[in-house]
Amino acid sequence: MTQHVRGVIAPGKDQPVRTETIVVPDPGPGEAVVEVRACGVCHTDLHYREGGINDDFPFLLGHEAAGVVESVGEGVSEVAPGDFVVLNWRAVCGQCRACARGRPWYCFDTHNAEQPMTLTDGTPLSPALGIGAFAEKTLVAAGQCTKVPETAPEVAGLLGCGVMAGIGAAINTGQVSRGDSVAVIGCGGVGDAAIAGSRLAGAARVIAVDIDDRKLATARELGATHTVNSRQTDPITAVRELTGGFGADVVIEAVGRPETYEQAFYARDLAGTVVLVGVPTPDMKLELPLLDVFGRGGSLKSSWYGDCLPSRDFPMLIDLHRQGRLDLAPFVTEKINLDQVEEAFAKMHTGEVLRSVVMF
Template sequence: MSMTVRGVIARSEGAPVEVTDIVVPDPGPGEARVTVQACGVCHTDLHYREGGISDEFPFLLGHEAAGVVESVGEGVTEVEVGDFVVLNWRAVCGECRACAKGRPQYCFNTHNAVQPMTLTDGTPLSPALGIGAFAEATLVAAGQCTKVNPAADPAVAGLLGCGVMAGFGASVNTGEVGRGDSVAVFGCGGVGDAAIAGAALAGATTIVAVDRDPKKLEWAKSFGATHTVDASAVDAVEAIREATGGFGADVVVEAVGHPEVLKQAFYARDLAGTVVQVGVPTPNMVMPELPMIDFFGRGGALKPSWYGDCLPSRDFPELVDLYLQGRFPLEAFVTERIGIDGVEEAFAKMGTGEVLRSVVEM
């Protein structure tokens, strides 16, 4: 039968979030109900609250989550009751043209649970990224559950559900950083620092972190940056060239989501280098103006990165294992652990740059 649990909702644009009772139905065919143990507070949740993604209020917020499968619906084979899982927002279909080409990380037909979660008066909720995990339990498509080693701390493992995976994958999957490469990362929040950590793990020897916040530059060094650039004080492009022998970086990751930063990233790469954009722009932003001869003459690649071009079934277990082996500092992204009633305050801390990630523990 359905269960009533506490959850965090955004009832209207810009209004403070509320903790209220929500109704989570029994899983139907292809669905799973998950007892949420921990969920990170991501910028995307704030974008939902501010109406920056859609106007389908009320939203059930939260999506960077880990927990235990409580029940499953008919036909579910991916997971079983009792499995420890990280939730993902790209449940691949296995049938679309991307999947048919053997590139399921680009699946064009990802899916979510069909049944809605609701308020107690029956009002349907729109779950953030199809997950809605600032709640004691949530309903998702079974394919959104990725089984990982249960030895992992849920507050740490859940961060793979969005920001850390996006940044790590931007370097390793999209940018294809390899041994001896030089890398520059614009924006040293959670996503940018994950890109730095991924580049370090992949064997990059020069990693240049660019930001305007001294505290974030210090964080970047702890994740593997070999050089830091305060973009408020110096020309970031020239500083990156200086750090790379005058050439520019082999791979430049734009983790801000701003046209002018993307333009800087373009000019900060070496000839035939790669620019990866993983920072999420707002809908009104347009590509920066570039002389076509510069685009043509520099060669290389300009690549957007969808969710770090990850395949959760492949990447989540591997990264959890690397974390448990002490080879990937996943725990370092957790700045604070809070209760379910602390989300609004966590949004404020996010805005002032005080935290990499606040994590709600249920």
């Protein structure tokens, strides 16, 4: 039997979001209905609203979520009704060439729920990142549900996207290790998580780069040893000066713009690593002298979702939180209700918030 719930949709490009009645079907084979408890307002949701991902409007926004499984469809064994779960947007298939080679974090055939959620007039909705969690309940593939301890905080949904992407960019993709120097360009939610991840990995020096002193202050709270305001100081020069003139071992670009990527490229040490975890828009182009790409050696990597495996990494991060080694509180600027998402987007534009979290 279908259910009618409240949810936030983006009706068209650059149009304000609005709260509508959403029709959620019963879960089919391999699917689950999740009662959402909390969902972070991520910059990717704003990208959807602005048409920066694709034009499959209307979108049901929200993806950085945690909640309780309400019901499951036929053949579901990994979760059961009553389980507290963090939602992920890369449910691995287990069969593609990446999974077959033992690298499921690169899965090339991730999947979502087959059935659409709709408006009451039958208009199908495109759920953001296959989740659509700015809603009281949402339908997802069961593989998108990662069971975590019931003692996990309600804001554990932040692990489902931004925190995981940043920590994974440092630990999984960048392979930051003890004694490394790391620079992180862009200190939003993902960049700050990369800073926290670098400290967890034992980096000796973590340099936060941003144009906003408020964000740099938060970066220090999360583990940055040095900060650089790139509006006032050339970040390449500053990072080199802070690393003995060499550049950082790992530079994580968490903005997703050609100019900041170029800064990351030249701020790394010879044979160092650049990790792109910021999300660019389809129109962006990058130009670098090919001789410099060859001559500087090292690795240029893109981080897909922090190259994470949710079933492995989400419980690990919850354990780190419970041990007091990963504090999620600094990531949450404010807790809001469902009708305040558009206001949260405005605050995101002005840099007033690190994360707004919708509480249900």
